[in-house]
Amino acid sequence: MNAIPKKRKKSLNSRTSSAGSGDLDKDKLPKHVAIIMDGNGRWAKKHLLSRIKGHEKGSDAVRAIVRACREIGIAYLTLYAFSTENWQRPRSEVNALMTLLVKFLKSEQKELAENDIRLQVIGQMERLPAKVQQALRETMNLTRSNSALQLNLALSYGGRAELIRMARKIAQKSKSGEIDPDAIDGDIVAEHLYTKGIPDPDLLIRTSGEMRISNFLLWQVAYSEIYVTPTYWPDFGKDEFLDIIIAYQRRKRRFGRAS
Numbered sequence: 001m002n003a004i005p006k007k008r009k010k011s012l013n014s015r016t017s018s019a020g021s022g023d024l025d026k027d028k029l030p031k032h033v034a035i036i037m038d039g040n041g042r043w044a045k046k047h048l049l050s051r052i053k054g055h056e057k058g059s060d061a062v063r064a065i066v067r068a069c070r071e072i073g074i075a076y077l078t079l080y081a082f083s084t085e086n087w088q089r090p091r092s093e094v095n096a097l098m099t100l101l102v103k104f105l106k107s108e109q110k111e112l113a114e115n116d117i118r119l120q121v122i123g124q125m126e127r128l129p130a131k132v133q134q135a136l137r138e139t140m141n142l143t144r145s146n147s148a149l150q151l152n153l154a155l156s157y158g159g160r161a162e163l164i165r166m167a168r169k170i171a172q173k174s175k176s177g178e179i180d181p182d183a184i185d186g187d188i189v190a191e192h193l194y195t196k197g198i199p200d201p202d203l204l205i206r207t208s209g210e211m212r213i214s215n216f217l218l219w220q221v222a223y224s225e226i227y228v229t230p231t232y233w234p235d236f237g238k239d240e241f242l243d244i245i246i247a248y249q250r251r252k253r254r255f256g257r258a259s
């Protein structure tokens, strides 16, 4: 990831999407975009490659989308990189994903730091191999004062596990008298999630055409706009991402109220 040229800002303001669907409105950007990156395995199969090659190509797409977010001014990007269920994949695939993650962090940390991007993790970080935890801590430390874009990697993340963790934390505080059970509301719940302090996603994108939430951000996506694209994650790039943002900007968000 190289430094982002300042002059690109102008071209984005007047951009017409590749699908010809219109211009990006810089004043109506989603503040938080969350992505279920799916289809690495099917992409690999289609190209007669190993699943691991699919994940490798997928990490190139991660780089491209992080850059695009930084360039257009998205404040938060959350990527579902490894779920609590993914531990059940063959050991060789899990190991390859962990190695890829370390490789990605090592190769990108300098550029993340230089481009004012902050890395955060949501999920059971303590379950990750020591070398992954170390690379994550290193990158989080290096980027902790950055503020233009917060990149949240969901790792060993599961929405149900997150809700159970939240319930336990609140129950413990209720037991010790720190929280009055009658005072528990949405704000208190949100404060006990991994995403504490992060606004809910405005837009949830899923690649590879599957119409599922797959245990991702169950509390947080209550009112997110959902966009599913048939594109496999390794083929997902900046142009399609911008088209989806433009489509999002045309939607009417009502949050359950009358229009």
Ligand code: FPP
Binding pocket: 037, 038, 039, 040, 041, 042, 043, 055, 056, 058, 059, 062, 079, 080, 081, 082, 083, 086, 100, 101, 104, 153, 208, 233
């Ligand atoms: C889903 O595709 C993808 C994953 C489980 C892993 C996502 C990992 C990456 C995009 C690459 C590494 C990540 C970073 C942050 C550098 P799948 O394997 O379930 O695909 P399939 O459904 O077609 O089999």
